[in-house]
Amino acid sequence: MLLSIHLPFPVNHGASLFNTYKLATWLHGHHDLFFACFLKGEDKKYKDAFLQDTGITQYYFEELNVERNAFNLLKSYLLGISINMLRNRSRTFREKIAAIANDYDVIVVDHYEAMQYVPDGYKGKVVFRTHNAEYLIWSRYAEVETNPIKRMVINQEARRIKQWELHYVRRADLVLGAPNDNENHEPDPEKRAAKFIEFLHLGQDEQIQLPVPVWEQTEMALVYVGTLSWEANIDGLIWMVEGAWDTWKAQFPELKLYVIGKNPDARLIDLAARYEGIVLTGFVEDLEDYLPRCRVNVIPLRFGSGMKVKTINGLCRGIPMVSTSIGTEGLRVTHEKDILIADEVEDFAAQTMRLLQDKELWKQIAMESKKTAAAHYTWDSLYKILEKNI
16 A cells, blocks of 8 residues: 555656656556545646556545645644644545555555554554655754744744654654655664665656757756745745846846746746746646756755755756755765755856856766766666565
């Protein structure tokens, strides 16, 4: 049985969805799989396509849309759970899973919010796939928040999430996580070795086979691909544009930034209106319509945790990247070999300009990034881990 908090389809709607989709597809192909998840937003219109694509025949879907607002935050406090656990809380979903759980030897749980549906009396094996050290994302978010009241609320939420994440880590028989997340969830090496497995967040490794773009055929353009309603992505883009765009445009008046993703936050719409050359593309069916013509892929993350799939995808595609150290966390990359890394906005701007101008450096980074992806970040290696442990 695989439990998730969202429908992992279409796969190009987000890195987290893509990873869950790959997990569900592999489990269905190798085991008797029952898949259960919530349908949120537009998910309902994609569920039939998901079933047809994966071949999954045993499933349970339930529509659930709970807003993140002050009322629900207060309700979560009264219930003693995190706001995201409340937003993924359903009595009928719990009853459905409890009724059939013991028909399955293993429950694989995708995201900590879904761990609340493992029945207390379940005797089989519980495999918890963490995706991130979620509490760390919130803690780092608080560090960059300037409003003291909001910072206090975010810190409190980080503490509540940590409490539940660690509770679920103890409940699980096996924990699948990125190496840095595993260390955050269990600092003791001996305890970590007993049940924590290094299970990476990978991207679309078939892109390794695509040729590196041709320098002469690229535009003077940057590209960013991500979920544009996620606070870490919104914050990073605003930080980068407000701190670097004027510098870039002074030297490269024709420069463009393509921001790819559906439903951009209102702050990003305002950002694009204030700065000439920023293009919000909306949802893009085929990223190849943009990626090969963009000279630099930017990853301006200031908070988050886990391995960033957008960075791994960039390595696979071979479009040279400039990233903060948060964006490369847990990855086997080296500054000035297969990526450029900068944490201060002035340095981020300078490193980006190097790639915009230096053809030889650009080619080196492009080729080395593909080598790194091929050596360390392919799905075949993860499937072997699953076969051995599940």
